[in-house]
Amino acid sequence: MNLMEARILDELRAIVGDRGLVCSPEELHTYECDGLTNFRVMPRAVLLPNSTEQVQAIVRICYRERIPFVARGSGTGLSGGALPVENGIVISLARMNRILEVDFPNARVVVEPGVINLDVTGCVAQQEYFYAPDPSSQSICSIGGNVAENSGGAHCLKYGFTTTHVVGLEVVLPDGSLVHLGGKTLDTPGYDLAGVFVGSEGTLGVATKIILRIVKRPECIQTLLAAFPSTNEAGAAVSDIIAAGMLPAAIEMMDNLAIRAAEAAVHANYPSCGGLLLVELDGPVAEVEALMTDVNEICRSNDASEIRLAQSDAERALVWKGRKAAFAAMGRISPNYIVQDGVIPRTALPRVMGEIERLSQEAGLRVANVFHAGDGNLHPLVLYDRRIAGQEEAAEVLSSQILELCIAAGGSITGEHGVGEDKKKMMSKMFAEPDLVTMQRVRCAFDPLQLSNPTKVFPTPRLCGEKPGEFVPHPIESAGIAERY
Amino acid sequence: MDAAIKSEPSGLHSVLRYKLIALVGNEYVRAATAADAVAGAQPKLVIEPGTERELVEVLRLSNEAGLTVIPRGGGTKLGWGNSPTRADLILSTARMTEIIEHAWADLTVSVEAGCTIQRLQETLAQHGQRLALDPLWPEKGTVGGVLSTNDSGALRLRFGALRDLIIGATIALPDGTLASSGGKVVKNVAGYDLPKLVTGALATLGVITRAVFRLHPLPLNSRSFSVSAVNAEETQKFVLAVQDSKLAHTFLQSHFSDDAPPVSDILFEGTEAGLAAQETQLRSLAALASVSEAPTSTWTAREELWAFSDPASTAIAKFSILPVNLERTMELVAHSANAHQLRWKVLMYPTGIGWLRLEGKASSLRGALQALRSELDDQDGSLVVLHRPDKMPAFDAWGTAGDALSLMKSVKQQLDPKNTLNPGRFVGGI
Numbered sequence: 001m002n003l004m005e006a007r008i009l010d011e012l013r014a015i016v017g018d019r020g021l022v023c024s025p026e027e028l029h030t031y032e033c034d035g036l037t038n039f040r041v042m043p044r045a046v047l048l049p050n051s052t053e054q055v056q057a058i059v060r061i062c063y064r065e066r067i068p069f070v071a072r073g074s075g076t077g078l079s080g081g082a083l084p085v086e087n088g089i090v091i092s093l094a095r096m097n098r099i100l101e102v103d104f105p106n107a108r109v110v111v112e113p114g115v116i117n118l119d120v121t122g123c124v125a126q127q128e129y130f131y132a133p134d135p136s137s138q139s140i141c142s143i144g145g146n147v148a149e150n151s152g153g154a155h156c157l158k159y160g161f162t163t164t165h166v167v168g169l170e171v172v173l174p175d176g177s178l179v180h181l182g183g184k185t186l187d188t189p190g191y192d193l194a195g196v197f198v199g200s201e202g203t204l205g206v207a208t209k210i211i212l213r214i215v216k217r218p219e220c221i222q223t224l225l226a227a228f229p230s231t232n233e234a235g236a237a238v239s240d241i242i243a244a245g246m247l248p249a250a251i252e253m254m255d256n257l258a259i260r261a262a263e264a265a266v267h268a269n270y271p272s273c274g275g276l277l278l279v280e281l282d283g284p285v286a287e288v289e290a291l292m293t294d295v296n297e298i299c300r301s302n303d304a305s306e307i308r309l310a311q312s313d314a315e316r317a318l319v320w321k322g323r324k325a326a327f328a329a330m331g332r333i334s335p336n337y338i339v340q341d342g343v344i345p346r347t348a349l350p351r352v353m354g355e356i357e358r359l360s361q362e363a364g365l366r367v368a369n370v371f372h373a374g375d376g377n378l379h380p381l382v383l384y385d386r387r388i389a390g391q392e393e394a395a396e397v398l399s400s401q402i403l404e405l406c407i408a409a410g411g412s413i414t415g416e417h418g419v420g421e422d423k424k425k426m427m428s429k430m431f432a433e434p435d436l437v438t439m440q441r442v443r444c445a446f447d448p449l450q451l452s453n454p455t456k457v458f459p460t461p462r463l464c465g466e467k468p469g470e471f472v473p474h475p476i477e478s479a480g481i482a483e484r485y
Numbered sequence: 486m487d488a489a490i491k492s493e494p495s496g497l498h499s500v501l502r503y504k505l506i507a508l509v510g511n512e513y514v515r516a517a518t519a520a521d522a523v524a525g526a527q528p529k530l531v532i533e534p535g536t537e538r539e540l541v542e543v544l545r546l547s548n549e550a551g552l553t554v555i556p557r558g559g560g561t562k563l564g565w566g567n568s569p570t571r572a573d574l575i576l577s578t579a580r581m582t583e584i585i586e587h588a589w590a591d592l593t594v595s596v597e598a599g600c601t602i603q604r605l606q607e608t609l610a611q612h613g614q615r616l617a618l619d620p621l622w623p624e625k626g627t628v629g630g631v632l633s634t635n636d637s638g639a640l641r642l643r644f645g646a647l648r649d650l651i652i653g654a655t656i657a658l659p660d661g662t663l664a665s666s667g668g669k670v671v672k673n674v675a676g677y678d679l680p681k682l683v684t685g686a687l688a689t690l691g692v693i694t695r696a697v698f699r700l701h702p703l704p705l706n707s708r709s710f711s712v713s714a715v716n717a718e719e720t721q722k723f724v725l726a727v728q729d730s731k732l733a734h735t736f737l738q739s740h741f742s743d744d745a746p747p748v749s750d751i752l753f754e755g756t757e758a759g760l761a762a763q764e765t766q767l768r769s770l771a772a773l774a775s776v777s778e779a780p781t782s783t784w785t786a787r788e789e790l791w792a793f794s795d796p797a798s799t800a801i802a803k804f805s806i807l808p809v810n811l812e813r814t815m816e817l818v819a820h821s822a823n824a825h826q827l828r829w830k831v832l833m834y835p836t837g838i839g840w841l842r843l844e845g846k847a848s849s850l851r852g853a854l855q856a857l858r859s860e861l862d863d864q865d866g867s868l869v870v871l872h873r874p875d876k877m878p879a880f881d882a883w884g885t886a887g888d889a890l891s892l893m894k895s896v897k898q899q900l901d902p903k904n905t906l907n908p909g910r911f912v913g914g915i
Contacts, residue, residue: 286756
């Protein structure tokens, strides 16, 4: 490992104390990857600040010394967003895990970035509020990480994503200065930079305080499970539900392989079938009951063989446990697997599923499918065995081909996991050069030296001030009065 | 200087004018009249490109020639923001009105910036869908204009603001770049969320040429009620109780004024069974207050604020507060209005966003707005002035952008370094 100058290390230690600095090779291994374990880079050091001031002090040193840094929450990300940068440092926000304020009348909660997603709901549940974004990793992932990735979850079909629920941010910019974006009230004057920051994958700075919106729990929640001969019939039922003018809280789909894996892992008591649909409606009791009758009818008319309504909270929890454990459950049926995260317009589902099936057969690899079917977010899981020569490479090729299918269908390469390290090469397949250059110009406004998670998201980093296509320099620049950083 | 580029009476070099005519056609380049003035600034030319490509080229040529550009949709909110420091060209999206794709089964629509909201809604309604937004003057207001001003009404409570409805945008930048971000699918985290950046940016960063929205189904049935209260305190209690209840209301708005007790309107949408149950719950919640079926006209309340008789003695502001400060804010409004001898009217949403009309002498309007802004700033709120008399002494429309202003200026510098678009109209002199 390239040892950091002792002088800088001492300065960093002085900021965070001995306990807040990790620099021994053995301990650094913990931080060499996130939830995407096939990329690994050893950082020079890991800092664990416990206040905004400490984050600022660290970032100021990084700025002065031109040291790249990567902010890290719980490290559960699936696109390598928290992968350390060569010769850079990692700023772990794990110790900044205080819930600073709970304000029921205004439906706001103010948290530090290291707070765990589920703990936000935990602190407001008694008053019957909840924090809506619910990524499957919600019991371990952090709000700071959710902000970086604009995390979704099963219920974002109705309630929206992290960005819908973040109304304000305190951010340490890559030069160490502190800014407040948005606020507790809505529509603060100026550009919606909070909207730009959420989902920027740590490339625009470090969020140190987050103002969240919480939501009142609906009067009733009902969850229906329907078994179909295949995902085609299940998909047709989804289309009919949407066409009937309903906006369910969630619609999830699993194919046979995913059902078998989930059963093996958590015994969710799923019916055995080719396509399983989970439909959740919430709202006033009378409303939900009326609509659930319609959903039932729609499932039946699309050849559902078995329809069950969860009868208790415990049953409902079990249904969701199976779904949320689906990724990890793949370990039960395959030694290795790649989790993919593509999005397609919902109507393209039967066609894209057919194509995935064809590609899977061609490659001789199994693909299990778990979807947020309501919004067309596919999570194909490409199963392989690393011990068999050539399978890992074949799985990676298949995984990329699936994303290309999504792009061709008018969709996206990522619905909720982010681009990170993993998909940056795919960005130029989804966006044209001027699109990416424009995004990078925005980035240059936040991070002119490209220190904050510098190697992620974009396929080819652009130096700030580099001349884009038709760019004309500002007259005062030409005259040497001012310079672009 | 070359004789060919000597100035015309309009002040525009003839070479540039010739290029613009060659680009968009003679009939779509005309001299501006007094009716085209923007908050006191008189532009020279009005140009109506027919396509995205033409638009971006007009913008590039203007930028290159050092001319400033004021983008215009339906022109309904052109007076919002500060007066431009200079206005050379009006870039109108009047010809870019196509609804590119209504993917009704996917609940999305791609639409050109110049399409009016009303025409868009009529098209969407053919498949039982809507853009879940109730902006001002939909018959004239365009997609681009509504986005640039981030206009929202009562529906925001349930469906979010434009930032929550827009899923993709294409923007033309002054250097000739045409950039798309977001996409056609509702769920998408690839790349930066530039649709949010340009929403509410008052076209100071780029010109929105098209947008993609997520849609919602039209409601099966709806029913609305008016609930009267004796004072702001009772209204605040009612509003907070409704917000803290399990009612699934779509709209809730409260009217306050100097001459009548407060009234709140609430709208429910859904199945008949659901509506009946909610009405029962509402009546028990409102308890002592009187509940009556509301007339449908109640939902045009925001436009009615603009139906004032004398623009020279009226100011309109949008303000944002914490919902819990509603009663206190109404007292502040009444107090400032009385102190300055003004008449007042407020429309308030439970999101904390409110709309204020003040009427009286121009100098008094300024005093009241200043006092209110400083009080609201102290409570984490804000106040933005949307209409003010021409004769009112200079008053910044926006208020403070806080410690993020220099970052905002850097973003502006990156995308519009020559300050071509709407110069001086936005926050902090942007």
